[in-house]
Amino acid sequence: MSQIDYLNAMGISTWVVASDDIESQAVPSKISSQDESVATGDHVVWTFIVDQLSGDANILFDKMLASLMLKRADIQLITSAEALSGQVFGQVLVAMGVEQGKKLLQLQEPFDELRGAVHSLEINGEELPLVLSYHPDHLLKKPADKARAWQDLILARSLVG
DSSP states (O other), rough: OOOHHHHHTTTOOOOOOHHHHHOOOOOSSSSSSSHHHHHTOOOTOEEEESOOOHHHHHHHHHHHHHTTOOOOOGGGEHHHHHHHHHHOOOOOOEEESHHHHHHHTTSSSHHHHHHEEEEEEETTTTTEEEEEOOHHHHHHOOOOGGHHHHHHHHHHHTOOO
Protein backbone atom coordinates (compact mmCIF):
# COMPACT_ATOMS: atom_id res chain seq x y z
CA MET A 1 0.00 0.00 0.00
CA SER A 2 1.46 3.38 -1.00
CA GLN A 3 1.59 6.40 1.30
CA ILE A 4 -1.18 8.09 -0.70
CA ASP A 5 -3.36 4.96 -0.44
CA TYR A 6 -2.73 4.86 3.30
CA LEU A 7 -3.68 8.55 3.71
CA ASN A 8 -6.80 8.10 1.59
CA ALA A 9 -7.81 5.09 3.69
CA MET A 10 -7.55 7.30 6.78
CA GLY A 11 -9.83 9.86 5.13
CA ILE A 12 -7.04 12.40 4.65
CA SER A 13 -7.12 14.32 1.38
CA THR A 14 -3.85 14.65 -0.49
CA TRP A 15 -2.62 17.12 -3.09
CA VAL A 16 0.14 16.72 -5.60
CA VAL A 17 1.97 19.80 -6.82
CA ALA A 18 3.14 19.57 -10.42
CA SER A 19 6.90 19.99 -10.80
CA ASP A 20 6.35 22.96 -13.18
CA ASP A 21 4.58 24.80 -10.35
CA ILE A 22 7.48 24.26 -7.97
CA GLU A 23 10.00 25.71 -10.42
CA SER A 24 7.86 28.80 -11.02
CA GLN A 25 7.70 29.62 -7.30
CA ALA A 26 11.07 31.30 -6.95
CA VAL A 27 11.90 32.60 -3.50
CA PRO A 28 12.34 36.40 -3.60
CA SER A 29 15.74 37.68 -2.54
CA LYS A 30 14.21 40.71 -0.82
CA ILE A 31 10.89 41.55 0.77
CA SER A 32 8.24 42.36 -1.82
CA SER A 33 5.43 44.86 -1.29
CA GLN A 34 3.07 41.92 -0.69
CA ASP A 35 5.35 40.61 2.09
CA GLU A 36 5.42 44.08 3.64
CA SER A 37 1.61 44.16 3.68
CA VAL A 38 1.57 40.82 5.55
CA ALA A 39 4.01 42.21 8.11
CA THR A 40 1.81 45.26 8.73
CA GLY A 41 -1.44 43.30 8.81
CA ASP A 42 -2.89 44.37 5.46
CA HIS A 43 -4.68 41.53 3.66
CA VAL A 44 -3.72 38.89 6.23
CA VAL A 45 -6.20 36.03 6.00
CA TRP A 46 -4.71 33.49 8.43
CA THR A 47 -3.69 34.09 12.03
CA PHE A 48 -2.22 31.15 13.92
CA ILE A 49 -2.18 31.45 17.70
CA VAL A 50 0.59 29.22 18.99
CA ASP A 51 2.60 29.46 22.21
CA GLN A 52 6.09 28.00 22.67
CA LEU A 53 6.85 26.78 19.17
CA SER A 54 10.40 25.41 18.88
CA GLY A 55 12.54 22.54 17.62
CA ASP A 56 10.76 19.74 15.79
CA ALA A 57 7.40 21.43 16.48
CA ASN A 58 8.62 24.35 14.34
CA ILE A 59 9.34 21.99 11.47
CA LEU A 60 5.97 20.28 11.81
CA PHE A 61 4.20 23.66 11.94
CA ASP A 62 5.89 24.68 8.66
CA LYS A 63 4.76 21.39 7.09
CA MET A 64 1.22 22.03 8.28
CA LEU A 65 1.34 25.45 6.63
CA ALA A 66 2.69 23.89 3.45
CA SER A 67 -0.26 21.47 3.40
CA LEU A 68 -2.46 24.57 3.14
CA MET A 69 -0.17 26.00 0.43
CA LEU A 70 1.01 28.67 2.90
CA LYS A 71 4.33 29.78 4.30
CA ARG A 72 5.12 31.92 7.33
CA ALA A 73 5.33 35.07 5.22
CA ASP A 74 1.64 34.53 4.31
CA ILE A 75 0.31 34.36 7.87
CA GLN A 76 0.29 36.15 11.19
CA LEU A 77 1.83 34.02 13.94
CA ILE A 78 1.11 35.27 17.46
CA THR A 79 0.89 34.04 21.05
CA SER A 80 -2.35 33.77 23.00
CA ALA A 81 -1.30 36.81 25.07
CA GLU A 82 -0.94 38.85 21.86
CA ALA A 83 -4.33 37.61 20.66
CA LEU A 84 -6.01 38.55 23.94
CA SER A 85 -4.49 42.02 23.72
CA GLY A 86 -6.13 42.53 20.30
CA GLN A 87 -3.06 42.21 18.06
CA VAL A 88 -4.94 40.10 15.51
CA PHE A 89 -4.95 40.99 11.82
CA GLY A 90 -6.30 37.79 10.25
CA GLN A 91 -9.76 36.93 9.02
CA VAL A 92 -9.56 33.31 10.20
CA LEU A 93 -7.95 32.33 13.51
CA VAL A 94 -6.48 28.92 14.30
CA ALA A 95 -5.58 28.40 17.95
CA MET A 96 -3.20 25.50 18.44
CA GLY A 97 -3.12 23.85 21.82
CA VAL A 98 -5.47 22.80 24.58
CA GLU A 99 -4.74 25.73 26.86
CA GLN A 100 -4.73 28.37 24.11
CA GLY A 101 -8.25 27.51 23.01
CA LYS A 102 -9.69 27.44 26.50
CA LYS A 103 -7.91 30.68 27.41
CA LEU A 104 -9.14 32.51 24.33
CA LEU A 105 -12.72 31.26 24.54
CA GLN A 106 -12.85 31.33 28.35
CA LEU A 107 -14.49 27.90 28.37
CA GLN A 108 -13.94 24.88 30.58
CA GLU A 109 -15.30 22.12 28.31
CA PRO A 110 -12.90 19.33 27.34
CA PHE A 111 -10.70 20.22 24.37
CA ASP A 112 -12.00 17.33 22.26
CA GLU A 113 -15.52 18.75 22.60
CA LEU A 114 -14.34 22.22 21.54
CA ARG A 115 -12.24 21.28 18.51
CA GLY A 116 -13.92 20.35 15.25
CA ALA A 117 -16.26 23.36 15.37
CA VAL A 118 -16.09 27.02 14.41
CA HIS A 119 -16.11 29.33 17.40
CA SER A 120 -16.38 33.08 17.50
CA LEU A 121 -13.85 35.35 19.16
CA GLU A 122 -14.44 39.06 19.66
CA ILE A 123 -11.34 41.12 18.93
CA ASN A 124 -11.47 44.91 18.80
CA GLY A 125 -15.27 44.87 18.50
CA GLU A 126 -15.20 42.43 15.58
CA GLU A 127 -16.34 38.78 15.65
CA LEU A 128 -13.70 36.52 14.08
CA PRO A 129 -14.06 32.80 13.36
CA LEU A 130 -11.77 30.63 15.49
CA VAL A 131 -10.90 26.98 14.94
CA LEU A 132 -9.11 25.01 17.66
CA SER A 133 -6.54 22.37 16.84
CA TYR A 134 -3.70 20.46 18.41
CA HIS A 135 -0.34 22.06 19.15
CA PRO A 136 2.48 20.65 16.98
CA ASP A 137 4.25 19.39 20.15
CA HIS A 138 1.16 17.30 20.96
CA LEU A 139 1.14 15.88 17.43
CA LEU A 140 4.77 14.83 17.76
CA LYS A 141 3.92 12.93 20.94
CA LYS A 142 0.60 11.51 19.65
CA PRO A 143 0.83 11.11 15.85
CA ALA A 144 -2.60 9.43 15.80
CA ASP A 145 -4.12 12.90 16.31
CA LYS A 146 -2.62 14.21 13.04
CA ALA A 147 -5.73 13.16 11.12
CA ARG A 148 -7.89 15.22 13.51
CA ALA A 149 -5.53 18.19 13.16
CA TRP A 150 -5.83 17.88 9.39
CA GLN A 151 -9.64 17.95 9.73
CA ASP A 152 -9.30 21.14 11.79
CA LEU A 153 -7.16 22.75 9.10
CA ILE A 154 -9.67 21.75 6.41
CA LEU A 155 -12.44 23.32 8.54
CA ALA A 156 -10.44 26.54 8.87
CA ARG A 157 -9.69 26.47 5.12
CA SER A 158 -13.45 26.30 4.42
CA LEU A 159 -13.83 29.68 6.16
CA VAL A 160 -11.45 31.45 3.77
CA GLY A 161 -13.45 33.40 1.22
